[in-house]
Amino acid sequence: MPGDAGREAAAWPAEIPPLLRRIYAARGALDIDSARPRLADLLPPDGLLDLERATALLSSAISEGRRILVVGDFDADGATACAVAVRGLRMLGARGVLHAVPNRVTHGYGLSPSLVAELAPLQPDLLVTVDHGIACHAGIDAAKALGWQVLVTDHHLPGEQLPAADAIVNPNRSGDGFAGKSLAGVGVIFYVLLALRARMRAEGRLQGKGPDLSSLLDLVAVGTVADLVPLDANNRALVAAGLRRLRAGRGCAGLAALVEVAGRTASRLGAGDIGYALGPRLNAAGRLEDMSLGIECLLCDDPARARELAQRLDAINRERRTVQQGMLDEAERALSVQALDGIGQGVGVGAAICAYDAGWHPGVVGLVASRLKERLHRPVVAFAPAEPGASALRGSARSIPGFHVRDALAAVDARHPGLIERFGGHAMAAGLSLDARNLGAFKAAFLAHAEATLDAATLEATIDSDGALAPAEFDRAHAEALRDGGPWGQGFPEPLFDGEFEVLEWRVVGERHLKLGLRCEGARTPLAAIHFGGWRNEPPPSRLHLAYRLAPDDYRGGDAIQLIVEHATAAGDQPAAVPAVAAAAGR
Incomplete structure (x- = not known):
C-alpha cells in the first residue's frame, strides 16, 4: 500500500541504498535506529x-x-x-x-x-x-x-x-x-x-x-x-x-x-x-x-x-601461524584419507570429534579445533599437553549452532564426576583440563552425549546467503555501503551473496590462494575475485557457483571492487547443503 511504502521510506535516510535496507531487514533491523544503534541507546x-x-x-x-x-x-x-x-x-x-x-x-x-x-x-x-x-x-x-x-x-x-x-x-x-x-x-x-x-x-x-x-x-x-x-x-x-x-x-x-x-x-x-x-x-x-x-x-x-x-607481537603472530599450519597439516592429512583416528591418540568419527597429539602446542589447539569444526561441521575438542611431557592435558572446544558445548561439558562432568578437572566457557567455545589417562573415557562420554543430543539436521552444514546481487549492484558505491554498514559479526553476520559466474581467467597467488577473473550475466565489466585457500591443485571449472562478499578493492583503488569468495562449487553441481568454510580465518 502507498502508505506502507511511505512509512518504510521514512524509516531510512536517503543515503541507505535499498540493498543495505534489505540486508538489515534480514537481520531483524527495520529502521536506522535498530540497524545502527547509538551510544545514547546503551542499556543502563x-x-x-x-x-x-x-x-x-x-x-x-x-x-x-x-x-x-x-x-x-x-x-x-x-x-x-x-x-x-x-x-x-x-x-x-x-x-x-x-x-x-x-x-x-x-x-x-x-x-x-x-x-x-x-x-x-x-x-x-x-x-x-x-x-x-x-x-x-x-x-x-x-x-x-x-x-x-x-x-x-x-x-x-x-x-x-x-x-x-x-x-x-x-x-x-x-x-x-x-x-x-x-x-x-x-x-x-x-x-x-x-x-x-x-x-x-x-x-x-x-x-x-x-x-x-x-x-x-x-x-x-x-x-x-x-x-x-x-x-x-x-x-x-x-x-x-x-x-x-x-x-x-x-x-x-x-x-x-x-x-x-x-x-x-x-x-x-x-x-x-x-x-x-x-x-x-x-x-x-x-x-x-x-x-x-x-x-x-x-x-x-x-x-x-x-x-x-x-x-x-607481529613476529609472534607469524610464529603462531607457522605452528598452527603444521598442526593443521597433520589434521588435514588425517582428514584427507577419512581415517580420523590417525592423529596421535585419535579423532573420533561420528557426531563430534576429539583430537589429541603429544606434539601439539596448548596455545594453538583452539585454532585447530576451530578449523576442524569448520571442515567437518561437528563439535570438536582438541587437546595438547599442558606442557612438554606433562600428564595434564589442556583442551579447547569449538561448537556448531544447536550444540551448547559448555553445557555438554557440564553434562559429562555431572555423569562422570572427577573425569574433567576444570572447564568453562560459552555455547560455541569452551576450555577444559584433564589427566591424559582420562582422555579415552572423556572421548567416549563426550561422543555419547553428542550422539544423544544432535540430530541429522543439525549436523548438516549450510551457508546462509543474502541472495544474488543485481548486475547494477556490482559497483564501488554498494561495496562501500556494505563495508561501512556494520559493524558485522556474530549474530549480525556480514552480508554474503551467491550466484553463478563464468571463469574468464585464473591464477594461483601465494601458493594457496586463487585469483579469478569472472563474468556475471548482465554486469557491464568483468569482475575480479580472490578465493583465499581456494587452490585445489587443479584448474577451476569454466563456470562456478560462488558464495562471496562484495568489497572495495583498495589495492587497485579508484572504482575497483572485488569478490571475496567464501565457497565455490562447479555451477549446477552445488549440494543441497554445503560446508561453511572460513578460508580466510587466521590470516
Missing part, C-alpha cells in the same frame, strides 16, 4: 547484580588510596579488559593500580592458587578479575585467605556454585536483570566503570561530569569483536563507537601501532580488520608467549615504544 547498568557492592569496593579503595590489582586473561578480550580496567581506574583517581595475567603454560586458565602465590608479594588490598573468575573457586579462596578483597567481573557461564568473592558482576548469573547477556569481558568491566563514575559523581568526588570514559571504547571494540560474542544492538553500539575512534586516529597508541604493523588503513578499519588482523596479533602473545606483552602494548602511550611492542 542498573540491572547488573552486585553492581552496588562492586562500585562500593572500588570507590572505597580509590578514596583510601588502597592498592588495586587487576588480573586479566591471556586472550584479546582479557587483555583489552585489563587495559580498560587499569586505564579507567586511573582516570577515576586510583593511584595504586597494578596488573597481572596468568601464563597459559605455567598457571593455566584464570585465577589459580599458584598465580595467587606468585602475586602475594604485591600485597594488594583489592583484587579485580576481568574476563574470568566465575569458575576460579580455589584461586579466590586462596586470595581471601591472604586477606584480600576480591571483585569478579566476568561474562562466562557460571556453574551451580558461585565463588566466595566479595562481589561478582556477570550478566549471565542466574537472576541477573541486565538484558545485554552477550557482553564480552571487556564490556562488563566498562559497564562497572560507568557505574563507578556515576557513584563518584553522586558522592561529589568528581569535577563536573568526571573523566570521559568513551575514550576507552577503542579497546572495548577490539575485545568485543575478537571474543566472537554475538553483536546484539548493545554490543554493536559499543563496537561502532570504538571503530569511529580508531578511524578518526583517536585510538590508543598500542592499537594504532597494531593497525600499522598489520598493514591496515585506520580510516577504513572495520570489524573484520579486528577479527583478522588486530585480534590474532594480541592473541598470539597469550598463545605462544606471555600476554603481559600484549597488555603492555595496550597500556603504552608512547608511539615509538608502542610500535616496538606491536612489531614483537
Whole structure:
C-alpha cells in the first residue's frame, strides 16, 4: 500500500541504498535506529547484580588510596579488559593500580592458587578479575585467605556454585536483570566503570561530569569483536563507537601501532580488520608467549615504544601461524584419507570429534579445533599437553549452532564426576583440563552425549546467503555501503551473496590462494575475485557457483571492487547443503 511504502521510506535516510535496507531487514533491523544503534541507546547498568557492592569496593579503595590489582586473561578480550580496567581506574583517581595475567603454560586458565602465590608479594588490598573468575573457586579462596578483597567481573557461564568473592558482576548469573547477556569481558568491566563514575559523581568526588570514559571504547571494540560474542544492538553500539575512534586516529597508541604493523588503513578499519588482523596479533602473545606483552602494548602511550611492542607481537603472530599450519597439516592429512583416528591418540568419527597429539602446542589447539569444526561441521575438542611431557592435558572446544558445548561439558562432568578437572566457557567455545589417562573415557562420554543430543539436521552444514546481487549492484558505491554498514559479526553476520559466474581467467597467488577473473550475466565489466585457500591443485571449472562478499578493492583503488569468495562449487553441481568454510580465518 502507498502508505506502507511511505512509512518504510521514512524509516531510512536517503543515503541507505535499498540493498543495505534489505540486508538489515534480514537481520531483524527495520529502521536506522535498530540497524545502527547509538551510544545514547546503551542499556543502563542498573540491572547488573552486585553492581552496588562492586562500585562500593572500588570507590572505597580509590578514596583510601588502597592498592588495586587487576588480573586479566591471556586472550584479546582479557587483555583489552585489563587495559580498560587499569586505564579507567586511573582516570577515576586510583593511584595504586597494578596488573597481572596468568601464563597459559605455567598457571593455566584464570585465577589459580599458584598465580595467587606468585602475586602475594604485591600485597594488594583489592583484587579485580576481568574476563574470568566465575569458575576460579580455589584461586579466590586462596586470595581471601591472604586477606584480600576480591571483585569478579566476568561474562562466562557460571556453574551451580558461585565463588566466595566479595562481589561478582556477570550478566549471565542466574537472576541477573541486565538484558545485554552477550557482553564480552571487556564490556562488563566498562559497564562497572560507568557505574563507578556515576557513584563518584553522586558522592561529589568528581569535577563536573568526571573523566570521559568513551575514550576507552577503542579497546572495548577490539575485545568485543575478537571474543566472537554475538553483536546484539548493545554490543554493536559499543563496537561502532570504538571503530569511529580508531578511524578518526583517536585510538590508543598500542592499537594504532597494531593497525600499522598489520598493514591496515585506520580510516577504513572495520570489524573484520579486528577479527583478522588486530585480534590474532594480541592473541598470539597469550598463545605462544606471555600476554603481559600484549597488555603492555595496550597500556603504552608512547608511539615509538608502542610500535616496538606491536612489531614483537607481529613476529609472534607469524610464529603462531607457522605452528598452527603444521598442526593443521597433520589434521588435514588425517582428514584427507577419512581415517580420523590417525592423529596421535585419535579423532573420533561420528557426531563430534576429539583430537589429541603429544606434539601439539596448548596455545594453538583452539585454532585447530576451530578449523576442524569448520571442515567437518561437528563439535570438536582438541587437546595438547599442558606442557612438554606433562600428564595434564589442556583442551579447547569449538561448537556448531544447536550444540551448547559448555553445557555438554557440564553434562559429562555431572555423569562422570572427577573425569574433567576444570572447564568453562560459552555455547560455541569452551576450555577444559584433564589427566591424559582420562582422555579415552572423556572421548567416549563426550561422543555419547553428542550422539544423544544432535540430530541429522543439525549436523548438516549450510551457508546462509543474502541472495544474488543485481548486475547494477556490482559497483564501488554498494561495496562501500556494505563495508561501512556494520559493524558485522556474530549474530549480525556480514552480508554474503551467491550466484553463478563464468571463469574468464585464473591464477594461483601465494601458493594457496586463487585469483579469478569472472563474468556475471548482465554486469557491464568483468569482475575480479580472490578465493583465499581456494587452490585445489587443479584448474577451476569454466563456470562456478560462488558464495562471496562484495568489497572495495583498495589495492587497485579508484572504482575497483572485488569478490571475496567464501565457497565455490562447479555451477549446477552445488549440494543441497554445503560446508561453511572460513578460508580466510587466521590470516
